[in-house]
Amino acid sequence: MTTFPYEIHATDGAARTGVLKTSRGDIRTPAFMPVGTAATVKALYMDQVRETGADIILGNTYHLMLRPGAERVKRLGGLHKFSTWKGPMLTDSGGFQVWSLSKLRKMTEEGVKFRSHIDGSEHNLTPERSIEIQADLLGADISMQLDECTPFGCSEAEARTSMELSIRWGQRSKAAFGTRDSQALFGIVQGSVFENLRRESAERLIETGYDGYAIGGLAVGEGFEKMCDVLDFTTPHLPSERPRYLMGVGKPIDLVEAVARGVDMFDCVLPTRSGRHGQAWSDHGPINIKRAEFAEDDSPLNPEIDCPASRDYSKAYLHHLFRSGEYLSAMLLSWHNIAYFQHLTARMRAAIAAGEFEAFRREFRGKWEQGQA
């Protein structure tokens, strides 16, 4: 298994900053990966995504295998050529999306049979098929093992059964992945909210050996405090020399607190999804631009961010676009939100490099809590 070199340039407490070097470019960590579910970061051109500072974007096996079809993407040159994204891409393996999107599904040791939420067609996703789709057909730089995202609120016994299935599916994912020159495979830690299961999952993933380690089974309704608790007793068991990726997270405060606990990579639909509905993010939390208070506010969203959407448009204009149902509304707010998340990770990287992360974290929490008041 060829691992992507991961250089840690500085640490500050449990926080780290560094570079994950891939054949399609470097990923500066802590890194936020914009979600590009259907081969697009919704409402943005890929050039804009790049200019926000994003080094890597995420794609989804589930969505692309259903539409346009993984073999079709391959025939069209793979996901990078198809989407025109030239940097590294990470793809999720599909299990989580089956659970969150597909109604009719049947789980077995072999894999998961499900019906498409688009046209009801029947599909069968196994660890082997997931790796074939991610690494061979889409051409992801980083593939994720197929796992089962253990639902929040299950019993310890249920969490163990689920975690052990993910361990076995990880081993089959790795066997199917084999040894590749310029692609990586990440394992996914499960174990729900149980410390012993999380530790055992981490230890058994390390025995299998992966290029990076994701923390799954979070951002599934457990809440902020419980997520932080799970990170407290999970990240210390992960290899310090490999990247740690917290899947599906999250709000700005989640990123800051997870970086403080040693997480390096993140992805979340929040910036683009909430942007389409009028939410603009900042260190103080979200504002909803449709509110009447912004109707004549001619200040920009955030002049400190080097992004036209954050700097060159007034809140009043954005308010007008949303009130008028103009397409440009979703485009500008998604663009600003992605730029804000990249601005946040850039500030965290700088703070860790300067040995000032705790001061950054304290100042951020002050602004965040003030904004929530």
Ligand SMILES: CC1(C)O[C@H]2[C@@H](O1)[C@@]1(COC(C)(C)O1)O[C@@H]2CNc1nc2cc3nc(N)[nH]c(=O)c3cc2[nH]1
């Ligand atoms: C279903 C949908 C679109 O995905 C987002 C978003 O809604 C929503 C709903 O509420 C919020 C929390 C805001 O985020 O939850 C999703 C983000 N949380 C999340 N994504 C994950 C992806 C995962 N992938 C794998 N392979 N394994 C996992 O264990 C896993 C866990 C995850 N947790």
